[in-house]
Amino acid sequence: EAQVTQNPRYLITVTGKKLTVTCSQNMNHEYMSWYRQDPGLGLRQIYYSMNVEVTDKGDVPEGYKVSRKEKRNFPLILESPSPNQTSLYFCASSAPTGRRTDTQYFGPGTRLTVL
């Protein structure tokens, strides 16, 4: 089954404790992204990657890191989480279709609470 998986699905942590949210896709997609969703703001892109070892900042990259060492995986790293990073996080992947973006497939989401 084609899917995007994220782990963990729920996480409660404390300020300053480094954490990693994993994302994996089995569709051989080149493009992967991380978003956060907050009430009234919609989804905002944190980082995206157009291929292995190619990453770029989205709208709200501060406080986050990513890596793309393999095509299927795109982990999101919070080196020193703060309460303002409490949010619902989605990973997404897609394959380019000519010059147009193919549909994005989203993971099930990770609900993060930073105390």
Added chain:
Amino acid sequence: RKEVEQDPGPFNVPEGATVAFNCTYSNSASQSFFWYRQDCRKEPKLLMSVYSSGNEDGRFTAQLNRASQYISLLIRDSKLSDSATYLCVVNKAPYNNNDMRFGAGTRLTVKP
């Protein structure tokens, strides 16, 4: 001005009603347009892409107006199962196909 703007709603309509959502975008160079559906606390899922000529999928019709920089979604004969938040998605610039911008969503509730 937000890059992608939607009426947040909520839209409360009876079953069988026709409802329309609009979305405006600020970047005239955008080339990819989509409507996604998001159920409460779930991941967004593609409802339909929006093409220049407009497109229809069953009860759903999407239109693009490049001159006025807005896209629309029309839902006919609303069903209870259509209750969800509808997200307008636009790519930020041509040839940068992974840089997408989402509207905050329009919430629809269909009532019996």
